[in-house]
Amino acid sequence: MDKPNSWHDIHIAYQVAKLGTLSAAAAHLNVHHSTVLRHIDALEQSLNCKLFHRHARGYTATEQGKLLFQEAQQTQERFDRMLGKLAGKDTDLSGTLVITTVNTMSPLLMPIIGRFQQEHPNIQVELAGDARIFKLEYGEAHVSIRPGAQPKDPDYVVQPLCEMQVSLYASQAYLSKYGPLQNLQELQGHKFLSTISPLNNIASQRWMNETLDKSQVVFRGSDFNLLQDAIENGLGVAPLNCQIASNNPKLLQLIPAPPEWTYKLWLVTHRDIHHSPKVQAFTKTLKEMVKEHWHKPS
Secondary structure: OOOOOHHHHHHHHHHHHHHOOHHHHHHHHOOOHHHHHHHHHHHHHHHOOOOEEEEOOEEEEOHHHHHHHHHHHHHHHHHHHHHHHHOOOOOOOOEEEEEEEOHHHHHHHHHHHHHHHHHOOOEEEEEEEOOOOOOHHHOOOOEEEEEOOOOOOOOEEEEEEEEEOEEEEEOHHHHHHHOOOOOOOOOOOOOEEEEOOOOOOOHHHHHHHHHOOHHHEEEEEOOHHHHHHHHHOOOOEEEEEHHHHOOOOOOEEOOOOOHHHOEEEEEEEEOOOOOOHHHHHHHHHHHHHHHHHOOOOO
16 A cells, blocks of 8 residues: 555545535635545545545545544644744634533633633533543543542542532422422422433432432433423423523522532543643633632532
8 A cells, every 4th residue: 555645645534534625625725626535535545545425515534534634633723833842832722722621611611611601712622521431542522521539540630619409409389389399308298200221320310310219200301401401391390500590590509509419520532632722821810710600629
């Protein structure tokens, strides 16, 4: 197999993957679109694999292409940082910043993202709300905000962000019909809402799984956003993040947050991009607003 034309071919193909069309990549690189196509064809031939799906709307990366272009993105970012250091500065605040977290964190993160984009309008933010743990080493995200156990990957920079409290919530309509819930021992006569998956790694969910009779759980949802909707509509009682629930006047906290239900939130980046300007800029804004509005880490 012939070797590809080093970084030049890969860089051109990466621009096509990022921008989606030959013409957009050609305009960005200030070359003719036929030049871009020639480099892509040469790269695919030398690698003996297909890097793009071609369709009427443009080019999308194949699975093999995604692997190559994720590495190309990290290489480009490392190269840009090196040039900045050689020039005595590292101040590029543009491009895309990908943040991943569980989708229930969205209400807390949106004000932070809003302030960040006001301060850095040339950065496009992508927020991936997903229970799946994204692989930062493969370039799937730049910043991860993770609840639960501390990540242990040796290539990750892991910082405690804050502690999150959890309590039981219900609606006024529910309380008017079934009465208050005074503590975690007097549960008779109450209806509860839980997740479809057991989620025993979450203390509040583990308590429900171990304590409640199955007949008391009248509704199950795939995530906590659905449980919040169910609470608002009077279906029953469920545990929610206090910081999130406090922003919704329809959700009434029933008991003080049990200390054993508290969990940590972690700020995670990969060491290769931890010091990049846009990552540092976002984590600075994040920490400032967490300190102003959320609970401090213990």
